[in-house]
Amino acid sequence: MKILVAVKRVVDYNVKIRIRADGSGVDTAGVKMSMNPFDEIAVEQAVRFKEAGLASEIVIVSIGPVKAQDTLRTALAMGADRGLHVETDVDLEPLGVAKILAELARRETPGLVFLGKQAIDDDANQTGQMVAALLGWGQGMFASKLELSDESVEVECEIDGGLQTLKLPLPCVVSADLRLNEPRYATLPNIMKAKSKPLETLALSAFDFDVSPRLEILTTVEPTPRACGKILASVEDLVEKLKTEAKVI
Amino acid sequence: MRTLILAEHDNGALNDLTLNAVTCAGLLGTVDILVAGSDCKAVATDAACAMGVQTVLWADDARLVHGLAEDLAALLVSLSQDYDVFLAVASSFGKNAMPRVAALLDIQQISDICEVVDANTFKRPIYAGNALQTVRSGETKKVITVRASAFAPTSPSGGSATVKTVSMIDTPKLSTFVSAHLTASDRPDLRSAPVIVSGGRGLGSLENFALLERLADVLGAGIGASRAAVDAGFAPNDYQIGQSGKVVAPDLYIAVGISGAIQHLAGMKDSRIIVAINTDPDAPIFKVADYGLVADLFDVLPKLAEVLEQ
Numbered sequence: 087m088k089i090l091v092a093v094k095r096v097v098d099y100n101v102k103i104r105i106r107a108d109g110s111g112v113d114t115a116g117v118k119m120s121m122n123p124f125d126e127i128a129v130e131q132a133v134r135f136k137e138a139g140l141a142s143e144i145v146i147v148s149i150g151p152v153k154a155q156d157t158l159r160t161a162l163a164m165g166a167d168r169g170l171h172v173e174t175d176v177d178l179e180p181l182g183v184a185k186i187l188a189e190l191a192r193r194e195t196p197g198l199v200f201l202g203k204q205a206i207d208d209d210a211n212q213t214g215q216m217v218a219a220l221l222g223w224g225q226g227m228f229a230s231k232l233e234l235s236d237e238s239v240e241v242e243c244e245i246d247g248g249l250q251t252l253k254l255p256l257p258c259v260v261s262a263d264l265r266l267n268e269p270r271y272a273t274l275p276n277i278m279k280a281k282s283k284p285l286e287t288l289a290l291s292a293f294d295f296d297v298s299p300r301l302e303i304l305t306t307v308e309p310t311p312r313a314c315g316k317i318l319a320s321v322e323d324l325v326e327k328l329k330t331e332a333k334v335i
Numbered sequence: 336m337r338t339l340i341l342a343e344h345d346n347g348a349l350n351d352l353t354l355n356a357v358t359c360a361g362l363l364g365t366v367d368i369l370v371a372g373s374d375c376k377a378v379a380t381d382a383a384c385a386m387g388v389q390t391v392l393w394a395d396d397a398r399l400v401h402g403l404a405e406d407l408a409a410l411l412v413s414l415s416q417d418y419d420v421f422l423a424v425a426s427s428f429g430k431n432a433m434p435r436v437a438a439l440l441d442i443q444q445i446s447d448i449c450e451v452v453d454a455n456t457f458k459r460p461i462y463a464g465n466a467l468q469t470v471r472s473g474e475t476k477k478v479i480t481v482r483a484s485a486f487a488p489t490s491p492s493g494g495s496a497t498v499k500t501v502s503m504i505d506t507p508k509l510s511t512f513v514s515a516h517l518t519a520s521d522r523p524d525l526r527s528a529p530v531i532v533s534g535g536r537g538l539g540s541l542e543n544f545a546l547l548e549r550l551a552d553v554l555g556a557g558i559g560a561s562r563a564a565v566d567a568g569f570a571p572n573d574y575q576i577g578q579s580g581k582v583v584a585p586d587l588y589i590a591v592g593i594s595g596a597i598q599h600l601a602g603m604k605d606s607r608i609i610v611a612i613n614t615d616p617d618a619p620i621f622k623v624a625d626y627g628l629v630a631d632l633f634d635v636l637p638k639l640a641e642v643l644e645q
Binding site: 181208212227299327 | 403430445474565607623
């Protein structure tokens, strides 16, 4: 079975973002970029399925500027087989991304389309669900455990009240949550090997549908910071403040 | 504009957070609610009593018992002609179903809005709440998920909406419910609790995590956790507060042994009063705290519970 994994290049999760003073957006020039951590978990899981003999080929897709190829190489170094880069400098929205991924899924016919539940930049949490809708496939979102067989997958989903397990016939779309696994670090030999793995670049114009953004971003600003708090000397002080100053108890 | 809210419920009662969504939808115009479930008449009755709701669409069908996204999306789309906006709370339930609706209707969803600027313009947090984006949609129809804590709940009583029965449509079976493991608790739902006591890695173990209970009992609080505490197995996944867990904004949030990674702050920094208890004076949690105690939580927790009990 083939697994198609989508990955996004985002500002590294350890970086404190800089917002442009004119409100025009987040400054990413010269900032450390990495694979979206949730997507990394999806890549890791796909590689584990391959190592367990449950998957035959792992195809990685990334949509973005030329630099997205770095992210694809990272996934190849983790153990994926082949990369697809859809090149664009436009910041696509989840619906546009989902349309491209759905089209690639029609061409590649994987048993599973796999990706992170959200990207840590726009925090939209939409793409997986949208791909499933566009393909008319089932969806198993926020996965914390997966059991894959030839015909179906059981997905344990993290939900607000606890855990819910669903069974989905293949093909289907699954999105990864944090506790599915702990991704490996690519070793130096594997990073070297990844450089010679196939990576195909597709132009956005190769897709005959419109993916231009629907939403206009008017401003991006810093949220109002919280006022500076007080360090108190004792538990009694704290209770006193909560009662008389904050009036919350 | 006419909004249809997808109600969250357990077939027995309407989830309180839907009341927050009604307030948000009310800013856009007329509000209807879709109650889709099985043997869920009580939920439809709840929804009809909520202040500000005009019509309750009630779909009662065995196929809807587990609220699977594929079925809910198909049902919503079948009702879409009469509506301009489709809205749900940005809970795991809403996050699962609404993007599917959006894609089927060829609409770009607006996720997790925290403010309605006007009927087409909304504010939403990005980058774990470190930036606030204002977006305008030029689309004729909209799909929106709402950050419940940013809107006050409408009154659960006093409304008198008409209840209208709608039929579930035939749709291919794309997923099957196998089982659910819901965390049993008598404590208030974290997402609407007025007080939350939350524990982090500093608690050190599952046994120590239970030390939060006495304090939570005195305060009638919900108990939450940081990702580090959940990953370490001190608390179940549904306790997690943060960018990828629950977003809360109680009147009082007490962070115990939580260092305050930005991913955690994303889920709680809109709380009215934040108290931080940590041995490390440089922990980032103190930057958002109104009151801090630089002290050993194992000394503070029993003492705090004791003083409050008096």
